[in-house]
Amino acid sequence: xxxxxxxxxxxxxxxxxxxxxxxxxxxxxxxxxxxxxxxxxxxxxxxxxxxxxxxxxxxxxxxxxxxxxxxxxxxxxxxxxxxxxxxxxxxxxxxxxxxxxxxxxxxxxxxxxxxxxxxxxxxxxxxxxxxxxxxxxxxxxxxxxxxxx
Amino acid sequence: xxxxxxxxxxxxxxxxxxxxxxxxxxxxxxxxxxxxxxxxxxxxxxxxxxxxxxxxxxxxxxxxxxxxxxxxxxxxxxxxxxxxxxxxxxxxxxxxxxxxxxxxxxxxxxxxxxxxxxxxxxxxxxxxxxxxxxxxxxxxxxxxxxxxxxxxxxxxxxxxxxxxxxxxxxxxxxxxxxxxxxxxxxxxxxxxxxxxxxxxxxxxxxxxxxxxxxxxxxxxxxxxxxxxxxxxxxxxxxxxxxxxxxxxxxxxxxxxxxxxxxxxxxxxxxxxxxxxxxxxxxxxxxxxxxxxx
Amino acid sequence: xxxxxxxxxxxxxxxxxxxxxxxxxxxxxxxxxxxxxxxxxxxxxxxxxxxxxxxxxxxxxxxxxxxxxxxxxxxxxxxxxxxxxxxxxxxxxxxxxxxxxxxxxxxxxxxxxxxxxxxxxxxxxxxxxxxxxxxxxxxxxxxxxxxxxxxxxxxxxxxxxxxxxxxxxxxxxxxxxxx
Numbered sequence: 037x038x039x040x041x042x043x044x045x046x047x048x049x050x051x052x053x054x055x056x057x058x059x060x061x062x063x064x065x066x067x068x069x070x071x072x073x074x075x076x077x078x079x080x081x082x083x084x085x086x087x088x089x090x091x092x093x094x095x096x097x098x099x100x101x102x103x104x105x106x107x108x109x110x111x112x113x114x115x116x117x118x119x120x121x122x123x124x125x126x127x128x129x130x131x132x133x134x135x136x137x138x139x140x141x142x143x144x145x146x147x148x149x150x151x152x153x154x155x156x157x158x159x160x161x162x163x164x165x166x167x168x169x170x171x172x173x174x175x176x177x178x179x180x181x182x183x184x185x
Numbered sequence: 186x187x188x189x190x191x192x193x194x195x196x197x198x199x200x201x202x203x204x205x206x207x208x209x210x211x212x213x214x215x216x217x218x219x220x221x222x223x224x225x226x227x228x229x230x231x232x233x234x235x236x237x238x239x240x241x242x243x244x245x246x247x248x249x250x251x252x253x254x255x256x257x258x259x260x261x262x263x264x265x266x267x268x269x270x271x272x273x274x275x276x277x278x279x280x281x282x283x284x285x286x287x288x289x290x291x292x293x294x295x296x297x298x299x300x301x302x303x304x305x306x307x308x309x310x311x312x313x314x315x316x317x318x319x320x321x322x323x324x325x326x327x328x329x330x331x332x333x334x335x336x337x338x339x340x341x342x343x344x345x346x347x348x349x350x351x352x353x354x355x356x357x358x359x360x361x362x363x364x365x366x367x368x369x370x371x372x373x374x375x376x377x378x379x380x381x382x383x384x385x386x387x388x389x390x391x392x393x394x395x396x397x398x399x400x401x402x403x404x405x406x407x408x409x410x411x412x413x414x415x416x417x418x419x420x421x422x423x424x425x426x427x428x429x430x431x432x433x434x435x436x437x438x439x440x441x442x443x444x445x446x447x448x449x450x451x452x453x454x455x456x457x458x459x460x461x462x463x464x465x466x467x468x469x470x471x472x473x474x475x476x477x478x
Numbered sequence: 479x480x481x482x483x484x485x486x487x488x489x490x491x492x493x494x495x496x497x498x499x500x501x502x503x504x505x506x507x508x509x510x511x512x513x514x515x516x517x518x519x520x521x522x523x524x525x526x527x528x529x530x531x532x533x534x535x536x537x538x539x540x541x542x543x544x545x546x547x548x549x550x551x552x553x554x555x556x557x558x559x560x561x562x563x564x565x566x567x568x569x570x571x572x573x574x575x576x577x578x579x580x581x582x583x584x585x586x587x588x589x590x591x592x593x594x595x596x597x598x599x600x601x602x603x604x605x606x607x608x609x610x611x612x613x614x615x616x617x618x619x620x621x622x623x624x625x626x627x628x629x630x631x632x633x634x635x636x637x638x639x640x641x642x643x644x645x646x647x648x649x650x651x652x653x654x655x656x657x
Contacts, residue, residue, distance in 0.1 A: 166343065219546075
């Protein structure tokens, strides 16, 4: 399934780039994120607890940065497993600056398997779109804050 | 196909239920009718560690009319709504929606509050609540709060209820004089989940002018869709065919359905237009004030 | 994870009280069939779509696969075994027999429960009302036609009897088979 869209950040591109790849900030923005650690410069490990109504599960996953073009684009791959199934995919984010704001265009291809996949496309797409939206809303708040010294 | 083990608690009061939900925050689920929850548990898609059974809370089972509001307790069975003369008179749209929920056996257990809290976007009650600008009343550890329909449904099966809040009442406005309504849905078989559903109500002056219109769609997104644009088209008209046609195409344009196993997005959009027209014509006829065109 | 203790429940089924210990997750359908050995209630889908597990719970039909046995503590159940009294089939059961309303019989308990509830609410149903009432129960054998005919026949027989012998004003028995 596809998760794609665009969000505008009221901040310069360098700042947006910085927060998108800062594990401490990302950890606070991903809904249900219980743990996010940078294993090395290009690898993050996370534990997420995601609940949709009665259906909830804890997922352990890894995200790898595959490509960086500072500060305009990065591409990544990710995989995660939990009791309810697995998630795998690739994605990319493009950042462009216009009129003093930064527009982030994201595009991910996600494969869902196992028990969770049987729930149905409309639930998965609706929920993932919603959770991604929540994450970007929180990121927007961090973007306008001063960068950490 | 058997559920995972869980701890069972039969709540003795609303406060007791809220306390249990809080004590096991995130791991406890409310058991009301069980018609949506238990299938999920039998598939092991849902595996709550704790179930708080609220079926003994008979104080949550009531249908009352106070001034201009119809208040329905969260535990009220859908079959009780179906059989209620008070609902038939005060809010016929709710009755029309209820008759389309599953089957009678499901409605004997399914509850009004449960259907709202489950928030399936193809279900009948969420679309009805959104069309009528109804309200959810919920109780949590900090007391009671009222949540407008527009703020309640967030996305598929997600609401703004906290993990330790319990729906206690559902409120809808009593239908004003001169109102006709219809709830129509398309499904492959009777009682199946809807592909597309329409909740429609129009209020007409004695001279036949449409004073108010309410329109909400089920099945075209993660939440029910209120068709503000279509409603604006209808207000002030005499609900002629041209006005209805324009409202129908406005609704179809506003809808953003997705492809799924049962129908493509394109098909659903086309059905929105068909069913909005049918629902508006039926609602118009039921006002008793406008001669059918 | 520590073991979840079983809960003692008492359920009255077809007029007889039964006391048993059950895990909370025990489905009512499994409780009836395995703990009480009343195997007339069938299990088809275990997610509430086929209707084969339909029983009467406190006077209303309910899907036993969507109910936990612990919820039935203190409740009154009627299963298919509770319809015929003393070996005499109910009017509805007799109609199914006379009008070929069953072949393999797997859906039949659910059909009888749903049709029975319809006839209590609507003694003279239209064909549309009958089809709607049984829409929640799936049959793989009959194509439904003879099931509908059976229900029609039962309704007609009851109406004919009530015209011949008007019902007495005595109170009707509660939570037992009626049609």
